[in-house]
Each structure stands twice: as structure tokens, then as C-alpha cells.
Amino acid sequence: MSDYRLQALARLARLAPGLVLKTDPADLEHYGRDWTRRWTPAPLAVALPASVEDVQAVLRWACADGVAVVPSGGRTGLSGGAVAAKGELVLSLERMNRALDFDPVDRLLTVQAGMPLEAVQRTAADHGLLYPVDFAARGSCAIGGNIATNAGGIRVIRYGNTREWVAGLKVVTAQGEVLELNRGLVKNASGYDLRHLFIGSEGTLGVIVEATLRLTDPPPPSQVMLLAVPELDALMRVFGAFRSHLRLQAFEFLNDRGATHVVAHGAQPPFAEVSPYYVVTEFDAASDDDQNAALAVFEQCLEQGWVSDGVIAQSQAQAAALWRLREGITEALAPRKPYKNDISVRISAIPAFMHAMQDLFERDYPGFDVVWFGHIGDGNLHINVLAPDGMAQDAFIARCEQVTKALSEALVRVGGSISAEHGIGLVKKPYLSGTRSDAEIALMRAVRAALDPAGILNPGKLFD
Numbered sequence: 001m002s003d004y005r006l007q008a009l010a011r012l013a014r015l016a017p018g019l020v021l022k023t024d025p026a027d028l029e030h031y032g033r034d035w036t037r038r039w040t041p042a043p044l045a046v047a048l049p050a051s052v053e054d055v056q057a058v059l060r061w062a063c064a065d066g067v068a069v070v071p072s073g074g075r076t077g078l079s080g081g082a083v084a085a086k087g088e089l090v091l092s093l094e095r096m097n098r099a100l101d102f103d104p105v106d107r108l109l110t111v112q113a114g115m116p117l118e119a120v121q122r123t124a125a126d127h128g129l130l131y132p133v134d135f136a137a138r139g140s141c142a143i144g145g146n147i148a149t150n151a152g153g154i155r156v157i158r159y160g161n162t163r164e165w166v167a168g169l170k171v172v173t174a175q176g177e178v179l180e181l182n183r184g185l186v187k188n189a190s191g192y193d194l195r196h197l198f199i200g201s202e203g204t205l206g207v208i209v210e211a212t213l214r215l216t217d218p219p220p221p222s223q224v225m226l227l228a229v230p231e232l233d234a235l236m237r238v239f240g241a242f243r244s245h246l247r248l249q250a251f252e253f254l255n256d257r258g259a260t261h262v263v264a265h266g267a268q269p270p271f272a273e274v275s276p277y278y279v280v281t282e283f284d285a286a287s288d289d290d291q292n293a294a295l296a297v298f299e300q301c302l303e304q305g306w307v308s309d310g311v312i313a314q315s316q317a318q319a320a321a322l323w324r325l326r327e328g329i330t331e332a333l334a335p336r337k338p339y340k341n342d343i344s345v346r347i348s349a350i351p352a353f354m355h356a357m358q359d360l361f362e363r364d365y366p367g368f369d370v371v372w373f374g375h376i377g378d379g380n381l382h383i384n385v386l387a388p389d390g391m392a393q394d395a396f397i398a399r400c401e402q403v404t405k406a407l408s409e410a411l412v413r414v415g416g417s418i419s420a421e422h423g424i425g426l427v428k429k430p431y432l433s434g435t436r437s438d439a440e441i442a443l444m445r446a447v448r449a450a451l452d453p454a455g456i457l458n459p460g461k462l463f464d
Ligand code: FAD
Pocket: 034, 035, 070, 071, 072, 073, 074, 075, 076, 077, 078, 080, 081, 082, 093, 113, 134, 135, 136, 137, 140, 141, 142, 143, 144, 145, 146, 147, 148, 149, 150, 151, 152, 153, 154, 202, 203, 204, 206, 207, 208, 209, 330, 331, 421, 422, 425, 458, 461
């Protein structure tokens, strides 16, 4: 490290004595990457603040010394947003992980941004309430990261994305100023709602240090059902039937390749017969009427030939085993470094779009292992492609980038999005202009320049 950099870090340590600063190679490696594993971590150092004042001191120092800062939560991100590969300072909120306040009348929980999602869910449950955003990275991701990516997950169909649950935010701007946005109000018509600018901003506009979250009633008892679906077109027909007759909490799908990988990773095989597609759905089942309605809609789908088999979990353990088939995919594929797509289209456009994608992928990825899964009830498909044995990673990525260009063009035609819930980060930056118009991108740049004139916050992410 150059003398200048060393002196700058020494100055930072003096400015914020509460800060933990790490420069060990193992720490730089650990904090410099997210789940993408595509870039070699190379941060300058890692700063772990214990207070809002520490965060202010770090950002003021970074502005003065022209050091780029990468805000960092649990680094479970899938878009490279938390990657520090160019000598940035990683600002990890990991030590700021406490609940600060709960108000039972307002049903608001205020937490520090480094609190893991699962701890937020548990704290809400301790108060007899629900924080409903949920997905497989719950144990490792942090609420600040969830807000910065507007995370979705498996319950969006019932509860919406993270955005719906943020009633207030405390943010430190690039210049070290503290903004308290909306303060938990239900109604607030006093001009622009700046809170929403920071939700989904991927660490480029400010550092989220605290969040006030809305909580809700826990859902009624539910049942989990696994369905075997014989063909693509049937997926949305089954969705339509289940949505009309039941109160859905989740409606997720995976293809047989997804099931094969998860089963190889320890999950229970779904059925005796392999099916091209599977659906994992969860719905309210408080009464016998609800359960009868579920059986009736299943039988209707069976008669129509839309499903070929099905099973309802009879216990919590069975429900967890069914969910594992869907939720275990990311971890099962991770060692193969899949190329990930996270696209969305309107729900009505899903059937035609899936056919178009199937044609595109069969043409451009002959013989490749293509895993489809995702939140099909939200119009959100995850299409993961695995490199054939022996194909070099660089050649594989280059091939995938070409196909993603075609995918992005197809999305333009249907008005879809190149990122439904993972964010643009580094991985989808070349395709942003397929989803957002030039005018929108110019405004986004102007907002970024207004909030961070020195350009220290997560430079190179979202756009250059
Ligand atoms: P990080 O990866 O640390 O950061 C993500 C982005 O947010 C970066 O740009 C970072 O700079 C910024 N950031 C982090 N903290 C702050 C802060 N305090 N202030 C400002 N900016 C900040 N995502 C979904 O949406 N739905 C899913 O179903 C889903 N399932 C997943 C399952 C698995 C197994 C894995 C590994 C990931 C999954 N993800 C999913 C992706 C990921 O978990 C989410 O994007 C999550 O919200 C990221 O949170 P994090 O704390 O890990 O953020």
C-alpha cells in the first residue's frame, strides 16, 4: 500500500476512534466480494462503524481524500453491487445490527441497517407480528442491503417488495449529512418522498444506517403443496386456477434441471416420475373449507391435464422439505458459478415470453444446462446457465453476454426489466439502457451527481 494511502487510513482512524479498520488480506478477500464471485476482491481496507457518527466521519474523510466507498451488508447480492475490486474502502454495517425501537400502536420496528433479515423477522415475531419479506439468504443478508436492492423474494405475491415495508429511513449522504426520511408516517404529502430514492439505489446515493419497518399480522395457518406440471403453457393456467380459489402466500416454480441439482445437493426427490416443471405453492388453510378448496382446485387442474401429480405437506418438516426444492437452488448451483438472469415481464406476458426464451436458449445454448426457476406469479424468472465441462470461464461469460444482449432486446419489445430484484450492480450494467430510456438514465445520473458530487459512493455500479 502506498505511503499516501497508509497516511489516509491513519487519519481516518484518528477521526473515528470507534471504527474498526481491517487490512488483513483474508479480510480484504472476505469483504471485497459478493455472491457473484466474478471479480477479484481488492479493497483498500474495510471499515466497520459502530455508530451513525462513525459513518459520517468515514464519508467526510472519503470525500476529502477522494476515496471510493462500497457500502456493504451481508454481501449476498447477486449483481456485484457490493464488490470492491478497485481499491475502494468497504464500509460494512455488520456491527450496527441492533433493534432500536418497537412501537406496538404504530406497529413499527426501528433497526440498524446491519441487522440480518432473519433477526428482523424474529424480532417482529417476538412482538407477535410479521415482517413479511422473505428469501433463502435471510440468515446472511442485512436489512440495509435488502433496502438498497429493494429485495423481493418468495412472498411478494402476497406482500410486495421491501419498498412496501419501509416507513422511514435514516441515511448518511456522501458529504456526511444525516437525513431522516418520512419518520414512520403513514401519510406525508409534503413534497418528494426522498425515502423511495434510496430504496433500490444500490449504495450509490447514500448509506442507509437505520430503517423503520412496518410490521403486520402473522398470516393464518397455511399449507404447502408441490405440483408436477407437464408443460410450459400449463404453469400460468395452474397459477390462474390457484389464485382464483385460494389466498396465495407464494407461487414459485422450477424446471427439472433445477430439481436435479437440488436433489444432488441433498433435497428429497419430488416424485417418482420426473416432470418438466414443478410448482411450490403456499396458501392460507385455516379451515376445512380452505383445505377442501385446495383439493378441489388441484383436482380441476388434474382433470385439465395441467398438473400430473401433487403432494400436500402433512407437517412442518414436510413443508420445509418441499420448500427446500425451490429455495436450495442458488446454493446447489453456486459451486458451478452459473450465469444468472433475473428478468421480469408483466404476468400476462409470461407464457409468450417463456416460449420466446425457450427458443432463444435452445438456439444459442445448444447442449448447455439451463435452469429455470423463480417467482413466476410475479412475472419474475431466474434463468441460470451453467458452463459445459471444459469451457473456460472467460469464453463462457462472453457467450452469455451475447445471449443476454438478445434477451435484453426481447425484453425491450415487451417492456420488461433486465433486473427484477437483484439490481444492476456490475453484472447487468451493459443492459440498463434496454430497460430504462435515455431520459430516465440522464435523470438518474443527475440525481446521483446532486447527492454525491464527488462520486465517491459505489462508483462504477449501476452506470459509469
Ligand atoms: P449486499 O450484497 O451487501 O449489497 C447489495 C447492494 O446494496 C450493494 O450495491 C451495496 O453497496 C448496497 N448496500 C448494502 N448495504 C447498504 C447500506 N446500508 N446502505 C446503502 N447501500 C447498501 N434477492 C431477492 O431480491 N430475492 C430473492 O429471492 C433472493 N434470494 C437469494 C437467495 C440466495 C441464496 C442468495 C445468496 C441471494 C438471494 N438474493 C435474493 C439476493 C440478495 O440476497 C439480496 O439482493 C439482498 O437484498 C442483498 O442484501 P445484502 O445485505 O447481502 O446486500
